[in-house]
Amino acid sequence: LLEEVFKFVENKHYLDVPAIAIYYYAYKATKERDNEEYFQRLKEQIIEHGDLFPQSEIRDIYLLAINYTIGRMNAGVEQYVRETFELYRRGLEKKILIQNGLLSRFTFMNAVINGAMLKEYDWTERFIHEYKDYMEEQYRENVVHYSLARLHYEKKDYATAMRLFSQVEYDDILLNLNAKTLLLKMYYEEDELDLLEALLESMRMYMRRKKVIGYHKANFKNIITITKKLVHVNPYDKTQRENLHKEILETNPLPERKWLLKQVEEMG
Structure with a gap:
C-alpha cells in the first residue's frame, strides 16, 4: 500500500509540494540509507522550505536528518562529518534545535565533537560558551568540562x-568512558605506557562496577582488549602486526x- 502511495505521489508531481516532498525524502533516506540522493534532496527541502513548517515539526525533521548523517559517519563515510556539522550549525543558528528554552x-x-573534528576550533569554542546556559543545570558543569577537554x-x-x-x-557513565577512551589514546601516543596500563585496568574495573549494557559494553570491552594487544605486540614482528590488523x-x-589501525600501520 505504501509503495502505491509513493508511486501516486511521484506520478502526480506532488513532490513539488514542500510538505509532501520533505516527508517523502525523509522516509526514503531512512529506508534506503545507501542511496545518498534521498538525503541530499531532503537537505535541499530543509534549506529551501524549512521556514514553512512549525518550529516543533521542523525540529523533528532536522533530528531525523542528523540521525541519518550520524549513521553514515558511523559507517565510515567521512564526508558526513561535515554534513552533520552543517545541520547542527544551521539548526542552532535558527534556534530550531532548542526546545522550550533547552538544548539537549x-x-x-555532538556539535562540539563534530566541530572539533573538522578543525572548526573558533566556532566550537564560541559555541561552548554561548550555548552552555541552554543546557539543563544538572548536566551543565560536566558536559562543558568534557567539551573543553575534547576541544583541546x-x-x-x-x-x-x-x-x-x-x-x-x-x-x-558513557561520558566517563568516552573521556577515558580519549585519555587512553593520548597516553599511547605520548608513550605513557605505565599510565596506559593502569587506565586500562581501571576501565575494566569501572565497567564491572557500573551497569554498562548492550552495544556500549561490547564497544568499550573491545577497545580495552585491542588496546592491550596493541601495547604488547612486537612492532618488529610482521606476522603479529598483520594478525592484530586483521583482528x-x-x-x-x-x-x-x-x-587503532593507524597505530598498527605506523609500526611497519
Whole structure:
C-alpha cells in the first residue's frame, strides 16, 4: 500500500509540494540509507522550505536528518562529518534545535565533537560558551568540562586535555568512558605506557562496577582488549602486526577502528 502511495505521489508531481516532498525524502533516506540522493534532496527541502513548517515539526525533521548523517559517519563515510556539522550549525543558528528554552546535552556534545573534528576550533569554542546556559543545570558543569577537554584533544593540546580529563570523574557513565577512551589514546601516543596500563585496568574495573549494557559494553570491552594487544605486540614482528590488523578489521563494534589501525600501520 505504501509503495502505491509513493508511486501516486511521484506520478502526480506532488513532490513539488514542500510538505509532501520533505516527508517523502525523509522516509526514503531512512529506508534506503545507501542511496545518498534521498538525503541530499531532503537537505535541499530543509534549506529551501524549512521556514514553512512549525518550529516543533521542523525540529523533528532536522533530528531525523542528523540521525541519518550520524549513521553514515558511523559507517565510515567521512564526508558526513561535515554534513552533520552543517545541520547542527544551521539548526542552532535558527534556534530550531532548542526546545522550550533547552538544548539537549547530547546535541551539545555532538556539535562540539563534530566541530572539533573538522578543525572548526573558533566556532566550537564560541559555541561552548554561548550555548552552555541552554543546557539543563544538572548536566551543565560536566558536559562543558568534557567539551573543553575534547576541544583541546582535537587541537592536539594533549597536556591541557589530559589535565582536564584527569580532574573529574563524570557522573554520566558513557561520558566517563568516552573521556577515558580519549585519555587512553593520548597516553599511547605520548608513550605513557605505565599510565596506559593502569587506565586500562581501571576501565575494566569501572565497567564491572557500573551497569554498562548492550552495544556500549561490547564497544568499550573491545577497545580495552585491542588496546592491550596493541601495547604488547612486537612492532618488529610482521606476522603479529598483520594478525592484530586483521583482528581490528573484524572486531565489532569498534568505533575507534580507524585510530587503532593507524597505530598498527605506523609500526611497519
